[in-house]
Amino acid sequence: MIILSKLADYGVIIATHLAAFPARQVNATTLAAETRLPQATVAKVLKALAHAGLVSAARGATGGYRLARPATAISVAEVVAAIDGDIGLTQCSVHVEDCARTTYCPTRPHWSAINRAVGEALSAVSLDAMLTPAAFIRGISLSPNPSQSDEHRFSA
Amino acid sequence: MIILSKLADYGVIIATHLAAFPARQVNATTLAAETRLPQATVAKVLKALAHAGLVSAARGATGGYRLARPATAISVAEVVAAIDGDIGLTQCSVHVEDCARTTYCPTRPHWSAINRAVGEALSAVSLDAMLTPAAFIRGISLSPNPSQSDEHRFSA
DNA sequence: TCTATTACGTACCAGTTTGGTACGAATTGG
DNA sequence: CCAATTCGTACCAAACTGGTACGTAATAGA
Numbered sequence A, B: 001m002i003i004l005s006k007l008a009d010y011g012v013i014i015a016t017h018l019a020a021f022p023a024r025q026v027n028a029t030t031l032a033a034e035t036r037l038p039q040a041t042v043a044k045v046l047k048a049l050a051h052a053g054l055v056s057a058a059r060g061a062t063g064g065y066r067l068a069r070p071a072t073a074i075s076v077a078e079v080v081a082a083i084d085g086d087i088g089l090t091q092c093s094v095h096v097e098d099c100a101r102t103t104y105c106p107t108r109p110h111w112s113a114i115n116r117a118v119g120e121a122l123s124a125v126s127l128d129a130m131l132t133p134a135a136f137i138r139g140i141s142l143s144p145n146p147s148q149s150d151e152h153r154f155s156a
Numbered sequence C: 001t002c003t004a005t006t007a008c009g010t011a012c013c014a015g016t017t018t019g020g021t022a023c024g025a026a027t028t029g030g
Numbered sequence D: 001c002c003a004a005t006t007c008g009t010a011c012c013a014a015a016c017t018g019g020t021a022c023g024t025a026a027t028a029g030a
Helices: A006-020 A028-035 A039-051 A076-084 A108-123 A127-131 B006-020 B028-035 B039-051 B076-084 B108-123 B127-131
Strands: A055-058 A064-067 B055-058 B064-067
Touching: A006 A028, A006 A039, A006 A064, A006 A076, A006 A127, A028 A039, A028 A064, A039 A055, A039 A064, A039 A076, A076 A108, A076 A127, A108 B108, B006 B028, B006 B039, B006 B064, B006 B076, B006 B127, B028 B039, B028 B064, B039 B055, B039 B064, B039 B076, B076 B108, B076 B127
Parallel strands: none
Antiparallel strands: A055 A064, B055 B064
């Protein structure tokens, strides 16, 4: 199962790329080329980020985007939420009223604890941290071919 | 955004329900009625759980399903993985080879730490724990209308 | 001040995945 | 031998995601 949508993944890549050059104002086309992402999709992601106030947009001939706040003050959770909406484990976590089993479902109250753990994991990492070498976060190999490591896959 | 698929959510509900009556062998139709879930969907979920070895299926006239292991020895993560597959934050977490940006994408190594946090959050909760009152896990209100609480929603 | 260039923002369309259903094959107890 | 029950496969519909195209707004230069 994949937790993050492609767009949310792109959003983190784009935001991190912006964080790498804080003072620069860059347009969507250039950003797309530098990140190797489709131009139109990048524009769509940037729009969502701008709407959430994470990046500021300047129009006109010399316009472009830049981060609205320092990279240390923007968490991955914010970027993901800007694109995919609030984070919730189950349907009833986000739309409580839609669940017909509200009165007797025994499992529902327990999701909140797991929900919180996920949210905190995403909130704990800032864009700035995404730029630092991975080794600073955990003992992750920086080998050229990280697929040798099992770190990226979680198996029960 | 919703992290768990509906089927995975159903899977936890069904597995928890089975855990509530450990010795009983029950068929899919009865299980569907008791959980208020569509019969055909329950059968599909049970098939996935049986395939993963979490429940044992008995065929024939007096057949049915039961947990293959004690409820304390089955984690929510296993149930989810049985239905939705391995847990991964991003596409490249599960299918590393599919990512064309492998060589220069700076964000990828960092996902593993978040991945691990999510996996541990799901692994830490057993089916047995899902049956105990929520208050034992965190200070969650047990009021008849839990929607009054904000615990279920995570906002950045 | 006008015009042309540049880029943002919105609306629309196609593909894929997920959720749900129905039918047939196999197995066991009476 | 028959009936009941489950497993397994194949199929269909709906929702969502991803991608594209077009219109609108703003600025720089003349």
